[in-house]
Amino acid sequence: MFQKYFKHFSFFYHYLEYRIFVNMGLNISVGLLDGFGIVMFLPLLQMVDGSENVSSEKLGNMGFIVKGIEGLGLTLNLPTVLLFMLLFFSLKGIARFVESYYRTGAQYYFLRKLRLEGIYSLRDYAYKSFVNADSGRIQNSLSGEINKVASASNSYFMTLQCVVMTLVYGILALLANAEFAVMVMVGGLLSNILFNVINKKTVSASRKITYEGHDYQGMLIQNVAFFKYLKATGLVDEYSAKMAKLVERVESNGKRIGVYGAILYASKEPVIMAVAIGVIFIQTYLMGQSLSLIILSLLFFYRALTYLMSLQTFYNNFLTNSGALENMREFLDDLQENREKNAGIKKVCLNNEIRFENVGFAYSKKNILKEINLVISKNESVAFVGESGSGKTTLVNLITGLISNQTGNLTVDEEEINKIDLRAYQARIGYITQEPVVFSDSVFNNVTFWSEQSDGVNKRFWEALEKAHIADFVRQLPEKENTLLGTNGILVSGGQKQRISIARELYKDIDLLIMDEATSSLDSESEKIIQENIEALQGKVTLVIVAHRLATIKNVDKIVLLSKGRIVATDGFKELVDNSPAFKKMVELQTF
Numbered sequence: 001m002f003q004k005y006f007k008h009f010s011f012f013y014h015y016l017e018y019r020i021f022v023n024m025g026l027n028i029s030v031g032l033l034d035g036f037g038i039v040m041f042l043p044l045l046q047m048v049d050g051s052e053n054v055s056s057e058k059l060g061n062m063g064f065i066v067k068g069i070e071g072l073g074l075t076l077n078l079p080t081v082l083l084f085m086l087l088f089f090s091l092k093g094i095a096r097f098v099e100s101y102y103r104t105g106a107q108y109y110f111l112r113k114l115r116l117e118g119i120y121s122l123r124d125y126a127y128k129s130f131v132n133a134d135s136g137r138i139q140n141s142l143s144g145e146i147n148k149v150a151s152a153s154n155s156y157f158m159t160l161q162c163v164v165m166t167l168v169y170g171i172l173a174l175l176a177n178a179e180f181a182v183m184v185m186v187g188g189l190l191s192n193i194l195f196n197v198i199n200k201k202t203v204s205a206s207r208k209i210t211y212e213g214h215d216y217q218g219m220l221i222q223n224v225a226f227f228k229y230l231k232a233t234g235l236v237d238e239y240s241a242k243m244a245k246l247v248e249r250v251e252s253n254g255k256r257i258g259v260y261g262a263i264l265y266a267s268k269e270p271v272i273m274a275v276a277i278g279v280i281f282i283q284t285y286l287m288g289q290s291l292s293l294i295i296l297s298l299l300f301f302y303r304a305l306t307y308l309m310s311l312q313t314f315y316n317n318f319l320t321n322s323g324a325l326e327n328m329r330e331f332l333d334d335l336q337e338n339r340e341k342n343a344g345i346k347k348v349c350l351n352n353e354i355r356f357e358n359v360g361f362a363y364s365k366k367n368i369l370k371e372i373n374l375v376i377s378k379n380e381s382v383a384f385v386g387e388s389g390s391g392k393t394t395l396v397n398l399i400t401g402l403i404s405n406q407t408g409n410l411t412v413d414e415e416e417i418n419k420i421d422l423r424a425y426q427a428r429i430g431y432i433t434q435e436p437v438v439f440s441d442s443v444f445n446n447v448t449f450w451s452e453q454s455d456g457v458n459k460r461f462w463e464a465l466e467k468a469h470i471a472d473f474v475r476q477l478p479e480k481e482n483t484l485l486g487t488n489g490i491l492v493s494g495g496q497k498q499r500i501s502i503a504r505e506l507y508k509d510i511d512l513l514i515m516d517e518a519t520s521s522l523d524s525e526s527e528k529i530i531q532e533n534i535e536a537l538q539g540k541v542t543l544v545i546v547a548h549r550l551a552t553i554k555n556v557d558k559i560v561l562l563s564k565g566r567i568v569a570t571d572g573f574k575e576l577v578d579n580s581p582a583f584k585k586m587v588e589l590q591t592f
Contacts, residue, residue: 008322011329012156015113019106020160026099027161031168033095037088038299039065040081103161107153114149114328118142121335127402129338136218141331144217148324155318162311169304201256208253208323216246224487257320340422341404347424350511350542352413353377354399359408361394368394369565372408378511381534381543383553385586386562392546395562396514399544400429430505430513430541436497438489443474444481446489447504460507468503469532470496512542550590559583 013020066076074080122142125133223239359372369391376382376399384392397403398410401422410417412425439446444453447464451457461481465471473496477483489497505513515534531552537543538555547553554573561569561576561583569580576583 008156008318008325011325012110012153015110016106019102019109023099023103023106023157024160024164026095026102027164028168030092030095030099031165031172033088033092034303035169035172035300036065037085037092038303040085040088041299099161103157107150107157110153111146111150115142115146117332118146118335121332121339124339125335126338126340127397134218135221136215137327137331139221140217141328145324145328145331148321149328152318152321152325155314155321158314159311159318162307162314165307166304166311169300169307173300173304208249212246212250212253216243216250219243219246341418346415346420348413348415348420349425349428350378350412354542355409355411355414356398357409357411359398359405359410361398361403361406367565369398372567374560374567374570376542376544379539379542380558381538381545381556383545383547383556383559384562385547385550385553385559385583389564390562391565392562393516396516396544396546399512400431400514401426427508428511430502430508430510432498432501432505432513432515434517436489436494436501438485438492438497438500440485440487442479442482442484443477443500446485446500447507449504449507464503464507467506467536468499470499470503473499506537510541512544513537514544514546516546517548550587 009020069076069080069084118141122138219239219242223243354376356372356374359369360367361369372395384395386392394403398405398417401417404418412420417425441450444461448457448461462471465474474481474483485491485500489500492500534543534545534552535555538557543556545553545556550573553559556573558570559573559576560567561580563582569576569583571579577587578584
């Protein structure tokens with residue numbers, strides 16, 4: 001039962017802590033001040049017949065307010081009543097401002113903490129878990145779903161406010177006329193049964209919208225990534241139609257939620273009046289109660305029932321986005337459960353060597369690497385070659401610390417890789433993939449990774465461009481280093497993107513540069529330029545190259561030939577051609 005009714009409260013409390021209770025306290029002060037102001041209407045009613053004397057006894061248990069005013073030595077005449085009425089409602093206005101301002105600040109504080117947790121949890125997400133994750137869910141959870149959670153938090157705070165205000169006015173109504181209050185409460189609870197049915201339907205539709213949103217985001221990512229292929233092959237219409245069907249399902253569930261919300265909104269006031277009128281009839285005609293106390297209790301209960309119905313509306317709005325809230329909780333839990341294990345504290349740079357001793361690795365009990373024995377010395381250039389699935393990329397992932405070896409021993413400068421500070425080690429690694437990473441920003445920001453401009457930064461920037469053989473190209477651009485490259489660098493060629501990627505890694509001042517099939521998608525001219533880049537870097541940094549085109553690795557220090565997860569040969573290019581039939585065949589198939 002606690003889990004059912006308080007799981008959302010515990011989620012918000014995790015981020016807001018005492019702020020929730022401060023906000024509730026401010027709500028109570030608003031309700032009490034409003035209640036005191038309402039009480040002052042009864043002395044006015046007593047003065048309708050021209051009498052200037054006000055009896056506190058006719059106010060029931062709320063008479064203490066009149067007695068308190070009289071205790072200050074004031075005569076309870078019309079000016080005094082009006083003055084205190086103005087005072088109470090003015091103080092209520094101030095309290096309402098403070099409560100509203102504080103609640104808004106608390107909501108933004110909550111969203112900031114939630115967004116930051118998402119950012120840093122994704123940062124710490126283990127790569128092994130990431131490759132098996134749903135990219136659509138990650139994208140949707142950290143973008144669209146965050147906005148829904150924002151709406152959910154607003155509705156939840158308003159629901160809490162309504163709960164507190166309903167209780168405050170309910171207690172005031174009980175003090176004024178207990179019998180009337182109990183009867184109205186019973187009527188309110190009976191009306192609540194109808195709204196619970198609508199709430200359950202809203203939750204169900206909300207969950208469907210969240211999961212369909214994941215699917216839509218995933219399809220949208222792929223639509224952008226594969227746009228050229230879909231367009232060129234005429235499949236874009238079919239794919240768009242599939243996305244359109246998903247949009248229609250989201251719309252259908254959204255309309256269903258809208259209908260439920262409209263029912264609640266439209267029925268709120270009629271239900272309030274039906275309950276109040278029914279109880280007044282019973283109290284006056286059947287029980288002979290005094291109308292003055294009924295009026296006071298009615299004023300309190302009209303307020304209470306208004307907040308009770310508003311509670312239903314806000315809670316229904318909250319349930320509309322509850323699917324997003326549940327998804328966010330599960331998503332963040334998944335990120336936390338699969339955090340990267342980085343307990344190492346020893347900071348190492350690649351000053352000596354990376355050593356593999358009988359290293360093995362498997363995915364889902366399928367062996368990918370077996371008994372790997374290899375030494376990569378500082379400033380040595382090493383190339384990994386082999387058929388698809390031979391384990392080249394997995395070997396690179398081990399070197400970079402993206403995954404951990406399951407057997408054997410992997411050391412960097414004689415320190416086990418799981419005992420070093422991975423962040424510090426990875427900060428000294430440059431990585432260039434088959435599809436170069438180019439951000440939708442300027443050349444300068446792509447290379448310097450958004451460093452602030454200064455004489456020293458600008459000097460390093462142009463030195464990196466010169467080393468990557470792309471400085472002349474950048475000088476010819478309309479805005480030079482400030483030229484925008486477009487989405488994924490669409491405004492420059494594949495070879496230029498690769499050289500910009502190389503420039504970024506060289507700007508970082510790295511010890512180890514990894515090129516994972518970095519030339520496989522380039523034309524011959526671009527490949528030749530990249531090969532010149534590689535040769536220029538030899539002896540200056542440690543180079544690890546996963547090679548598809550063997551022409552680019554003719555001059556490396558060492559070539560490692562892999563087959564079915566094992567190293568079958570290690571030697572220079574010429575020596576492997578002479579001594580390895582498998583490598584010789586690979587060279588012959590790629591006519592030099």
